[in-house]
Amino acid sequence: MAKVKIASEWLTGCAGCHMSLLDLDERLVRLAEAIEITSSPITDLKHTHDVVVGILEGCVANSANVDVAKQMRQNCQILVALGDCACLGGVPTMRNPLSCEEVLRRAYVETESTVDGAIPDDDELACLLSQVRPVHEVVKVDVSLPGCPPSADAIYFALSELLAGRIPVIAGDNLRYD
Ligand code: SF4
Numbered sequence: 001m002a003k004v005k006i007a008s009e010w011l012t013g014c015a016g017c018h019m020s021l022l023d024l025d026e027r028l029v030r031l032a033e034a035i036e037i038t039s040s041p042i043t044d045l046k047h048t049h050d051v052v053v054g055i056l057e058g059c060v061a062n063s064a065n066v067d068v069a070k071q072m073r074q075n076c077q078i079l080v081a082l083g084d085c086a087c088l089g090g091v092p093t094m095r096n097p098l099s100c101e102e103v104l105r106r107a108y109v110e111t112e113s114t115v116d117g118a119i120p121d122d123d124e125l126a127c128l129l130s131q132v133r134p135v136h137e138v139v140k141v142d143v144s145l146p147g148c149p150p151s152a153d154a155i156y157f158a159l160s161e162l163l164a165g166r167i168p169v170i171a172g173d174n175l176r177y178d
Pocket of ligand 1: 012013014015016017057058082083084085086090091147148149150
């Protein structure tokens, strides 16, 4: 039987949600019999075409995040927002009351940094969005899995349901906030 292709990417967050994914431990081995990971932040694989389940961790905070979210939406049949940053914006929205200029000034000028008090202006760098946004405000999301980070149990349940062809409904007592 062909394996179900799964891609995961992170946007702006702390990577804690992907660490929770790794907490599946031996259940990852069980899942590996049914899935093929075609893209992941912790591997060099970056094939996001013809993916059945796409997982996005983190909020949309800059132009590069917008591009990744749109690419994942285009290439994945089912898009999952993993964690509070992806579902609601989460901790990074704390910068929303400030302008981009103020955020950059505080980060690079007022805080000790490795760039000598200069705000980087390389054209290759992604541009900050004026507001941090949850993924669903940028592209359509099919499944929201909140939590900070979501528990390994909740992630396993969601993936198992998706592999069985069902859209998972996460019970409230399965939500975790550490
Ligand atoms: Fe990190 Fe929590 Fe955001 Fe996940 S939801 S990326 S654990 S801050």
